[in-house]
Amino acid sequence: MLSRMRATRNYFMKFNMRLLGLFLGLGVAIQSGAAGAVFLTGVPDNKTVTSKSNATLGYAFRVGPDPVNILKMGIWDQGANGLVESHEMGIWNTNGDLLASVMVPQGTAGTLNGNFRYVDVLDGLMLDADTVYVIAAKYYNVDNSDAFFMGSATRSAGIDWDVSRDRFSIESDNFLFPDSTSDGSAYIGPNFEYVIVPVVVPEPDTLFLLVGGIGLLAILRRRNKGDTKRNRQGGLRR
Numbered sequence: 029m030l031s032r033m034r035a036t037r038n039y040f041m042k043f044n045m046r047l048l049g050l051f052l053g054l055g056v057a058i059q060s061g062a063a064g065a066v067f068l069t070g071v072p073d074n075k076t077v078t079s080k081s082n083a084t085l086g087y088a089f090r091v092g093p094d095p096v097n098i099l100k101m102g103i104w105d106q107g108a109n110g111l112v113e114s115h116e117m118g119i120w121n122t123n124g125d126l127l128a129s130v131m132v133p134q135g136t137a138g139t140l141n142g143n144f145r146y147v148d149v150l151d152g153l154m155l156d157a158d159t160v161y162v163i164a165a166k167y168y169n170v171d172n173s174d175a176f177f178m179g180s181a182t183r184s185a186g187i188d189w190d191v192s193r194d195r196f197s198i199e200s201d202n203f204l205f206p207d208s209t210s211d212g213s214a215y216i217g218p219n220f221e222y223v224i225v226p227v228v229v230p231e232p233d234t235l236f237l238l239v240g241g242i243g244l245l246a247i248l249r250r251r252n253k254g255d256t257k258r259n260r261q262g263g264l265r266r
Contacts, residue, residue, distance in 0.1 A: 065184035065185070065186070065221070065222060065223075065224075066102075066141065066142065066144070066184060066219060066220070066221045066222075067089065067183060067184055067187055067219055067220050067221075067222065068144075068181040068182070068183060068184075068216060068219045069142065069181070069182045069183070069184055070142070070181060070182045076106055076175035076176065076177055077175065077176065077177070077178060078172075078173045078174070078175050078176075081169045081198050081199055082166075082167070082168055082169050082198070082199060082200055082201050083166075083167050083196055083197065083198040083199070083200075084164045084165070084166050084167070084196065084197040084198075084200075084203060084204050084205075084206045085164055085165060085167055085176060085195075085196050085206065085215035085217060085218075086162060086163045086164025086165060086195050086196075086206055086214075086215055086217070086218045087162070087163065087164075087189065087190075087193045087194055087195055087214035087215060087216070087218070088122075088160055088161070088162045088189070088190035088192065088193050088194075088195055088209075089160070089161060089162075089163065089187050089188065089189060089190055089193070090158070090159070090160050090161075090187065090188055090189070090190050091155050091156065091157055091158065091159050091160075091161070091186070091187055092157065092158070092185075092186045092187060092188070092224075093157055093158065094157055094186060094224050094225060094226050094227060095154060095155060095156055095157050095224075095225045095227065096154075096155050096186060096187065096222045096223065096224055096225060097152045097153065097154050097155075097222060097223050097225055098119065098128065098149050098152060098153040098154075098155060098220050098221070098222050099148065099149060099152055099220075099221045099222060099223065100139070100146040100147060100148055100149060100220060100221040101117045101118075101119070101128075101130045101132070101146065101147065101149055101163070101218065101219070101220045101221075102132065102138065102139075102141065102144040102145050102146030102147070102218070102219045102220065102221070103115050103117060103132050103138075103144060103145060103165050103174070103217050103218055103219070104143060104144055104174070104175065104176055104177070104216065104217045104219070105138075105140065105143055105144065105145045105174070106143070106174065106175040108140055108143050109136075110134070110135045110136040111132065111133070111134050111135060111136075111138070111145060111174050112134070112170070112172055112173055112174050113134050113168055113170065113173065113174060114131055114132060114133050114134045115131070115132045115165045115166055115167070115174070116129060116130075116131050116132075116165065116166045116203045117129060117130050117131075117132060117163070117164070117165040117166070117218055118130075118163070118164065118203070119153060119155075119161055119162065119163050119220070120161065120162045120163075120164075120205050121159075121161060121162075122160050122161070122162065124205040124207060126205070127153055127155075127161075128149050128150075128153040129203075130147045130148075130149060131147070132145055132146070132147050132165075133147070141221075144219045146219075146221060154225070157227075160190045162195050162205070162206060163218045163220060164195055164196075164197075164205075164206045164215075164218055165217055165218045166203045167217070174217070175217075176215055176216060176217030177215075177216040177217070178194075178213045178214070178215060178216070179213055179214070179216065180213070180214065180216075181214075181216055185224075186222075186224045187222070189214065191212075192209050192212055193209075193212055193213075193214045194209050194210055194212055194213055194214050194215055195207070195208070195209060195215070196208050196209075196210075196215060
């Protein structure tokens with residue numbers, strides 16, 4: 029009886045390790061497919077302008093076939109020598125719901141990457157595949173205010189402009205959803221860093237192994253408990 033219990037326990041432990049390895053392998057596959065990038069790369073292809081009014085300026089973008097996780101948001105720092113003022117930034121869905129926001133501080137406190145200064149998005153922000161979102165930043169009508177571009181720029185893989193990409197909301201001291209659009213030229217000031225999160229669909233054999241493994245674990249546990257109970261009852265009778 030004892031040898032049978034040991035054999036069952038050893039098999040149970042080995043199977044647990046194999047099942048754990050399978051789960052870990054799936055997790056590694058999901059993570060290894062992710063590659064970090066910033067959406068807008070290089071120098072925008074138009075001249076810089078400065079805000080002539082209090083405005084929330086940005087653009088609409090469409091996520092590609094895989095979801096993305098937004099890690100940082102940043103804003104253009106003309107000359108890379110520090111921002112004139114702090115800027116509140118956010119990402120909205122097309123219904124105008126603010127999904128995440130950050131404050132990029134004045135000066136050089138933000139992390140500089142290619143003339144954009146970034147701050148972390150707390151806990152990240154997952155965006156759905158094949159979906160349009162809006163990013164924008166608050167600008168102010170002040171002397172020597174921070175510059176932005178109107179035009180286009182080189183873009184990284186996995187995300188692209190929406191067809192009608194420019195978004196703005198003007199003449200307000202508040203940080204508002206930029207629900208207006210005009211000629212399609214993006215207000216390039218806001219930017220973001222992201223990772224693509226590929227959707228991993230297990231093969232049928234893998235699903236069968238997972239479901240079968242869970243059932244087998246339940247059977248082995250019940251059998252092990254039954255053997256232990258009978259062994260204890262036998263000991264009491266002796």
